[in-house]
Amino acid sequence: MAALVRLLAPLEIAAPAVRTAISRMVRQGWLTPVKLSSGPGYALTPRAVRRLDEAIARIYRTHSNEWDGHWHVLVTSRVPERSRRERVRAGLSFLGYAPLDDTTWIGPRRSPEADALLEAESLRAERFTARHDGDSASLVRRLWDIEGLARSYERWLEDARELVRAADDNPDDETAFAVRSRLLHEWRKFLFRDPGLPRQLLPEDWPGDEAAKFFDLESSRLLPAANRFVDACLEEESSD
Template sequence: MSGALAPIKLVYVNARAALFDLYGDHLRIRAGKASVAALVRLLAPLDIAAPAVRTAISRMVRQDWLAPVRLPQGPGYALTPKSVRRLDETAVRVYRTGSAPWPGRWHVLVFQPVRERATRERLRADLSFLGYAPSPELLPPAWPGDEARAYFEQEAARLLPAAAAFVDHNLDKGVH
């Protein structure tokens, strides 16, 4: 046995996820912007091809995560206020020490079923990120959680015009 470790080969890295990691972990604290050429160069070691980087950037612009900017190095993209908020929330979750005490309240979102698959999956991912979990016993879908008021006010209400949110201070006391 030689003692040397075999190199690990990454099978697949999602370009969009890699861009979020790059902006969140490295570029956010360095003005939050980079040229397209730099983004392609930085993601090349992960075997993410230039067309995949450009496609992911285009989608992130349409979703309001990135905004086009002119940089001395050429065309580039900067974080939007929406993405800065999300990356700040993510950093708190990833790097927090200890856990916050439960405030004794449940926030519940109730909404009509979402028929469009892409909207439904985006909504599911966003709500899960915020700590919500679906409650299959409730119809229409209800997502009990504890941090989503800002998300609901900014994003869910736009996606779900027939949605409602409420806070119940009695659920923890066994009062229904």
């Protein structure tokens, strides 16, 4: 906990907020208490590891984006409870699915996390892969707000260029960590909006391409110094 408090201080996150967040993550099943050589600590749960692996693959686009023209289709049983229904909707949307109706969802590819999400909600679903017999680009525009997403990428790029001005050609480690963390935090918000659609279904002048290039360039540039700051925080904890 002490190492996390030091690590998050450059982001202006106070110690009480860190402790509250950790407690909430334990209750939600993302972290589990463990005993470390230096005292009490926390470890990621298997569920958190799966979520982080999936998120990292989407943030840094480590998976191939080649598309064979098939959609992944989920047909779920009906969910009568509103709160549970909203959780399912939020979870499947995060994984890149969009609803055709109340019980049918489609995504450009199967998400490894979909089964775990449905199991956690005790929700039965039939799974299919299928080709769309029609204009898939029109289907995409109907199911996802492509114009709104494009505007979000344009705004992100404008804000990101302003943000990285704080980290010049040779930033100190703490500044590099803070700027890169904020850059990554804003970029990861697209996980909740961008389903990772095949490039051939997006407009030719898609602003997400330029935004992704800028993110890749700046996050890579700042990574060595940011890593040094993380290591220093952890080493300080080990020496206490």
